[in-house]
Amino acid sequence: MDRGFTARTAAGAAVIVLGMTGCAATGGSGEVGSTRDAVSVVASTTILGSVAGQVTACGGGEVQTLMPVGADPHDYAPSSADVAAMVEASLVITNGLGLEEGLASALGTAEEDGATVLEVGPAVDPQPLSGATGSTDPHVWLDVSRMATAATLIGDELATVTGDATYAACGAQVATTLTETDAQVRAILDAVPAASRVLVTDHDAFGYFSRAYDFTVIGVVIPGGSTLAQPSSSELAGLAETVRRAGVEAIFANTANSTALVDGLAHEVGTRVSVVELYVGSLGAAGSGADTYQTMMLADAHLIADALADQGSP
Known part of the structure; x- marks a missing residue:
């Protein structure tokens, strides 16, 4: 693998950090972190954990990601602690569209126990899987513009479940950074x-x-x-x-x-x-x-x- 990209992505990372700093300064209560004790989000994949983490941290909350770095989301098997974390979270964020195959039963159990689950994939214009009749492609995150939409959705849903409009503003700001990333990728x-x-x-x-x-x-x-x-x-x-x-x-x-x-x-x-x-x-x-x-x-x-x-x- 060509490791030369590390230096080339430094500027992009700096933009992300600066963007999150600006977002953290816009808390609706005027005090960053004022909702930290109350707002917790559980994300299924590291990718969703990253995007949701940026939105949530901006509003003063915290994110727990179920899958570790390097895990294949198609075959990840949750633990009982994962189910408990989902039940206790303010919001659970998954990709959906059949991606988290090993997580389906645990998600159903968590929902039965009162968890609020946001499936991102169905909300970002999913497309058919090529060559697979009747199947929908779950890999929506490989189009950065769709993840910009997802950031807005996450912020809006967090604003709804918490009653704190700060999160909607944070989602919009993270979406802006992702739109910039999309342009860089192109x-x-x-x-x-x-x-x-x-x-x-x-x-x-x-x-x-x-x-x-x-x-x-x-x-x-x-x-x-x-x-x-x-x-x-x-x-x-x-x-x-x-x-x-x-x-x-x-x-x-x-x-x-x-x-x-x-x-x-x-x-x-x-x-x-x-x-x-x-x-x-x-x-x-x-x-x-x-x-x-x-x-x-x-x-x-x-x-x-x-x-x-x-x-x-x-």
Whole structure:
């Protein structure tokens, strides 16, 4: 993996910090942190934890994220402590659309016990999963503009459940920073020529990304939108042939999963193909340069641009 993006995302991180500082100064009560003891939010994924955390901290509340960094949201199994945290929270924020497969039963139990749950995915114009009849693609966060909408929704819902309008203002301000990040992502990806704007990924997660940023997904290693399926040998052989015909020089894997299948595909192709790990279902660890949602998306944009910008050059 190209680690050069860390310095390149420093400016974006500075914008985020400055934005949150400005937001914290606008508390409706005039005293930042005045609602800290009363307002607690539980988020399912690290990505939602980052965005919801920015909104909530701005208004003086706190966020607990259920999944640790590096967890695959498709197969995370909650603990009894997770269920208790959801029941006690002012608001539980999930992606929905079937993403948190292992969390469904626990979420149902928490709701029965009085938890208020906001599913972000259904509220940000979800789209069908490519090639999967009747299925909706849950990977909405890979389009930054949709997460800007999500920040507004989170702020509005927090304002409703707490009665504190500060949170609505905070959601709007975080949405503004995300709109700025979306523009930065587009600028980074502008380096990729039109003929090279094709993606082969480990699973079908990049539908929203490809539509938002003008790419075409020509193949996925694991069929369907989950990481829990397994490809057949004939599917892998067919994908290898697709990669050869298209002259693809990079296959994108996922930091939250083993790269064994992707490595196997690269070997099967038999030509010069690099495997590039992206942050897909989870943020990076502290200090990785991808430890907030904004820096994660900037890091991925740099990794994709670096891998594809010179594709096809002699």
